[in-house]
Amino acid sequence: MTLNGRVAAITGASAGIGLACARHLAREGVAVVLGARRVSLLESTAKLIVDGGGRAATAQMDVTHEEDVQTLTATAERQFGRLDVMICNAGFGFYSLVDEMPSDVMRQMMNVNYMGSFYGARAALPIFRRQNAGHLIFISSIVGRRGIPFMGGYSASKAAQAGLAESLRAEFAGTSIHVSCVYPVSTPTEFIDAMARDYGQRIRGLGPKQTVDHVARAIVRCVKRPRPEVYPYGISRGLVILNAVAPAITDRFVRKYGRHRVVAPAGQ
Numbered sequence: 374m375t376l377n378g379r380v381a382a383i384t385g386a387s388a389g390i391g392l393a394c395a396r397h398l399a400r401e402g403v404a405v406v407l408g409a410r411r412v413s414l415l416e417s418t419a420k421l422i423v424d425g426g427g428r429a430a431t432a433q434m435d436v437t438h439e440e441d442v443q444t445l446t447a448t449a450e451r452q453f454g455r456l457d458v459m460i461c462n463a464g465f466g467f468y469s470l471v472d473e474m475p476s477d478v479m480r481q482m483m484n485v486n487y488m489g490s491f492y493g494a495r496a497a498l499p500i501f502r503r504q505n506a507g508h509l510i511f512i513s514s515i516v517g518r519r520g521i522p523f524m525g526g527y528s529a530s531k532a533a534q535a536g537l538a539e540s541l542r543a544e545f546a547g548t549s550i551h552v553s554c555v556y557p558v559s560t561p562t563e564f565i566d567a568m569a570r571d572y573g574q575r576i577r578g579l580g581p582k583q584t585v586d587h588v589a590r591a592i593v594r595c596v597k598r599p600r601p602e603v604y605p606y607g608i609s610r611g612l613v614i615l616n617a618v619a620p621a622i623t624d625r626f627v628r629k630y631g632r633h634r635v636v637a638p639a640g641q
Contacts, residue, residue, distance in 0.1 A: 376596060377402030380453040382445050384436050384493060385463030387414035390512055390560060393589035394460055399427035401593060404453045408434045408445040409463070428453065436463045436489030437481075439496075446496040455504060458596055459497035461490040461534075462512040466527040479526045486530035490537065498550075506549040508599055510592065511538050515556045515609045519616045521627045542601055551599035556613075557588045558606040581606055 381398050385391040387409035395405045399422045407415045412433040419429035430452040434441035449456040464486040467478050490511050501507025516524055517531025538554035545552060559582045583606050591605035604610045616623040 375402070376593075378404075379457040379596075380404045380406070380449050380455050381458035381460060381596075382406040382408060382449045382456055382497070383460040383462055384408045384434070384442070384445065384489060385512075387411045387418070389462075390557070390585050390588050390592075391460070391462040392418060393585035394462065394592055395422065395429070397586070397589040397593050398458075398596070399425070399429065402427075403458070403596075404428035404430075404449075406430045406432060406445060406449040406452065406456075408432045408436075408442075410435055436461075436492060437484040439492045442489070442492040442496045446500060450500065456497060456500045456507065457504075458508045458510065459493055460510045460512065460592070461493035463489050464512070464530075466524065468523050469526070470523060471525045474526050482526055482530050483533070486527070487533040487537075490534050494537065494541065501550045508551045508553065508596060509538075509541065510595065511535075511552075511554045512592075513538075513554050513556050515558050515604075515606075515612065517554075518556055518613045519623060519627065538601075553595050553600055553603060555588070555592060555595070555603040555605065556609065558583055558609050560585055560588055581609070 376398065379402070381403050383391050383395055383405060386395050386407035391409070395407055395418060399405050405422065405428070407419055407429060408431070409415055410433065412431065415431040415433065419431050422429040430448055432445045432448045434445050436442055446456055446459065465482065467474060467482060494509055497507060497509055501509070511534045513534045514527070514531040516528040517535045520528035520532070535554050538552050541552040561582060561584070588605045591603050595603045612623070615626070
C-alpha cells in the first residue's frame, strides 16, 4: 500500500523513535507534523525533510497539556488538509523499587506516558470519524505486556496504554479506523540518557536491544498494513505467551535477564 499523500502527526518527535518515524514516513511520501517541547530540534528535522523533498510542519507542545495535543492535530489539518495517522510516542521512564519511587515522578510518568496517549486519541479520533478513516498508534513497551523488576511504575503506565488500545480496537472493529500498539524492547535513545541526566540512573543488563530505525521500519509496515499489535523484536512476543501460560516461570526469567541499576551522579 502506498503512503504517498498521507499525513501523520507524531508526539515526542524531536529524538528517538519519534524522530526515526518522522524520517522513515517522510521517505514514503507522508507529510509529517512533528510535536515536542524542543522547538529547535523540531525545526532542524523539518528542514532536513523539506530539503530532501518531503513535507513537514512543527508544533511546539507538551503532551501533558491537552490543548497542546489539540494544537498538533489542528496543525496537521491546517497545513495539509487532513490527518491519517496519529503516533503517540512521547514517554519517559524511572527505575526504582515502588516504595522508593517519588510519588511526583509516578504522577508525571502517568501524565506523560498514559495521559499523553489519551489526549492524542481524543484529539485524533474526531478527525478520523469525520473522515471515516484513520490510524491511531501507541508506542508502548514490551514491559507493558510483561512487567520487569524495578520498573513497576513504567510498566504500569505502558500497560495502561495497552488497555486503552485494546478497548479502542474493539470499539472500531470492522471500520476503517485502526488502532495499533507497538511493543519495542530496549532501544538506545535519549530515553536512557534522560534517566541518567534527570535522576542519576544508569541501566545495564543482558536483555535484547534494537535500533530506532528497526522500530520505525516496523511502524511504517504497520501503517501500510494495519495490525493490532507490533513486536519489532519478533522473539519478544514469546515472552508475552510464556507469561500467559507460566507466569511464575516468567517471573524468574525476567529477574535473571532484566535490567540492573548503576547509580550515577545526576547530570552525568
